[in-house]
Amino acid sequence: MVVLKGTKVVSGIAIGKLYVYMHPDKHISRATVEDTRAEINAFNEARQKAISQLEELYESSVAYLGETNASIFVAQEMLLEDAQYTEFVKKQIRKSRYNAAYAVALASDEFSRLFSSIEDKYLQSHVADVRDVSERMLRILCGAETEMIEPGEPCIFASDDFSAGDIVQFNSGNVLALATMFGSPVSHASILAGTLGIPSVVGLGQEMLSIYDGRTAVLDGTKGELIIDPDKRTLEKMKRKQKEFEEQQRMLLLLKGKNNITKSGEYINIYANIGSAEGVETALAYDAGGIGLFRSEFIYMESPTYPSEEEQFNIYKEVLEKMRGRKVIIRTLDLGTDKQASYFRPEKETNPALGFRAIRISLAQPGIFKTQLRALYRASAYGNLDILFPLIISVDEVKQIKEIIKEVKDELDGEHIEYSKEIRIGIMIETPAAVMISDELAKYVDFFSIGTNDLTQYTLAIDRQNPKLETYFNTLHPAVFKMIEMTVKNAHKAGITVDICGEAAADLSHTQDFIKLGIDALSVSPNMVLALRKRIRECD
Ligand code: PEP
Numbered sequence: 001m002v003v004l005k006g007t008k009v010v011s012g013i014a015i016g017k018l019y020v021y022m023h024p025d026k027h028i029s030r031a032t033v034e035d036t037r038a039e040i041n042a043f044n045e046a047r048q049k050a051i052s053q054l055e056e057l058y059e060s061s062v063a064y065l066g067e068t069n070a071s072i073f074v075a076q077e078m079l080l081e082d083a084q085y086t087e088f089v090k091k092q093i094r095k096s097r098y099n100a101a102y103a104v105a106l107a108s109d110e111f112s113r114l115f116s117s118i119e120d121k122y123l124q125s126h127v128a129d130v131r132d133v134s135e136r137m138l139r140i141l142c143g144a145e146t147e148m149i150e151p152g153e154p155c156i157f158a159s160d161d162f163s164a165g166d167i168v169q170f171n172s173g174n175v176l177a178l179a180t181m182f183g184s185p186v187s188h189a190s191i192l193a194g195t196l197g198i199p200s201v202v203g204l205g206q207e208m209l210s211i212y213d214g215r216t217a218v219l220d221g222t223k224g225e226l227i228i229d230p231d232k233r234t235l236e237k238m239k240r241k242q243k244e245f246e247e248q249q250r251m252l253l254l255l256k257g258k259n260n261i262t263k264s265g266e267y268i269n270i271y272a273n274i275g276s277a278e279g280v281e282t283a284l285a286y287d288a289g290g291i292g293l294f295r296s297e298f299i300y301m302e303s304p305t306y307p308s309e310e311e312q313f314n315i316y317k318e319v320l321e322k323m324r325g326r327k328v329i330i331r332t333l334d335l336g337t338d339k340q341a342s343y344f345r346p347e348k349e350t351n352p353a354l355g356f357r358a359i360r361i362s363l364a365q366p367g368i369f370k371t372q373l374r375a376l377y378r379a380s381a382y383g384n385l386d387i388l389f390p391l392i393i394s395v396d397e398v399k400q401i402k403e404i405i406k407e408v409k410d411e412l413d414g415e416h417i418e419y420s421k422e423i424r425i426g427i428m429i430e431t432p433a434a435v436m437i438s439d440e441l442a443k444y445v446d447f448f449s450i451g452t453n454d455l456t457q458y459t460l461a462i463d464r465q466n467p468k469l470e471t472y473f474n475t476l477h478p479a480v481f482k483m484i485e486m487t488v489k490n491a492h493k494a495g496i497t498v499d500i501c502g503e504a505a506a507d508l509s510h511t512q513d514f515i516k517l518g519i520d521a522l523s524v525s526p527n528m529v530l531a532l533r534k535r536i537r538e539c540d
C-alpha cells in the first residue's frame, strides 16, 4: 500500500482503478534557423490553430460550465492575441534566430515569471493561463497534438497536471476523481473541478508514478490523499467513509425548504456569498435565503477594462431578478491587495493590505464609483437590493459616500429613471477602527456586515495570505470575538441589523456563539448553506 499526500481541492471520496496519463515530453531543443520569416509564419499558423481550438472549447463548454468558467478560454485566446506575448516570441526568432518552439518555451517561462512575481494570488492564477496556452502552442509546433483522452471506464484520473481545457472535456462521467503531481488549488483547472464537483487532490509530488496505472486506488478529497493498492482494512475503512460522506450530502439536501431555527426557536438568516451572476444558480440550488455578499470586484477583475454602467447594470439586474425578491447585498468595488485588475495599476506599495484598496479607491476616483452606484440604483428597480461599502474606518467616509449617493439619485431623478426607495445602506466592519467607533457609525447606516477575514488580519496583525502564518490566523481569537461582540451590541443598540459574511460564518464551531450574540444573518459560500442550516437546527 502506498499513501501519497497532497493538497485537498474538492472534497469527496472515490474508489476505483487508477488511470495515469503523463504528458509526453516534447523535446524542445534550441536550433538556429536560417529563414526567420518562415519560422515566424510557422508561429503565426500555430497561433491561428490554437485560437480556433480555444474558440471551439469555449463554444462546447459554455452551456454546461457557465459564462464565467468558460471565459478561461477567452482569456487564453486574448493572451495569444496580446501584442506583448506575440512580439516577445517574434523577437526571439528575429533577433536570436531561435526556432519557433524554443521561442514559445522562452515566452512561457518569461510571462509565467512575470505573473508569479506580482505577489498577488489573482494575477498569479494567470501563470496557469500562460502555461496552458504555451503548452497548446508547443504541442502544435512539435506535432505532439495528443489531447488528454478521457478514460473509457470509470477511473481515478492521475496526471502530471491538468489544464482547464482537459477538465472541460471530461463529461462522460468516467472521471471519478482527479489527482496531480503538480498543480495548485487556485488554478483554473482546480476551480473547474470544484464547479463540476469532481473530488480532487493536487501536488502529490514525483512519487506519483506511471507504474501505478491500472492499480486500485482511493482518492480522499476531504484529506488530500491518494492511497494506491489499499490493504483490505484500509479499503473497508474508506468504503465506510465514502458511504458516510455520500449519506451526509443526501441528508443535507433533505434540509432544502426547511427553516434555520434552533431547538429553542431562534431564527437566523443564512445567505450566500457569490462573485458572479452565475453564482446565483448555486445559491438557489442550496436554498440560500438571499445573497449576503456579492463581491462586485470580480466583475472588474474579469473585465479587460473598467466595466461600463450598462455592463454592470445587466449583471446586477440579472442577479436581482433571479433571486425573485430575496435579499441581495451587493458590495461596491473592493479591489486592492490580493484582488487586482490588469488595467488597475496603483503605485507599488510596501504594505498593500494597509494601502490603496476598497472604499479608498472609490472615494479617490468618484467617476468610477458613480458609474457603479448608478448601475446599482438602476438595477434596484428589479429586486430587493441593499448596498454594502468595504473597509470603512471613519464616519467621514460614510458622509462622503452619502453625498455621492445623493448626487447619483438626483441625476437619476433628473433623467426620470426608476430606482428602489427601499435600498438599505450598510458598511463592512472589518477594521478595528470601525469596531471601536461602531456606536457612531451605526447612526449613519442601516446595517453592518462583519468581515471576519480582514478583521482577523488587522486585529491580530496576521497577513491572511501568508501560508506560513495559517496556524495563527484564528478567527475565534478572544480579541476578534470581543470585536464581534462589541459590533453586535452597538448595532442592536442603534436598532440596525448585523450580519457576518467572512469565512468564520461558515465555521460550524462558531455557530452557537454567533446565535448567542444575536447575529441577524450568516453569509457563507453556497455549498455551506445546508451544513450551516443543519448546525443551527442542532443548536439550543
Ligand atoms: C472579509 O474581509 O471578511 C470579507 C468578507 O471580505 P473579503 O474576504 O472580500 O476581503
Ligand code: MG
Pocket: 430, 451, 453, 454
Ligand atoms: Mg474584507
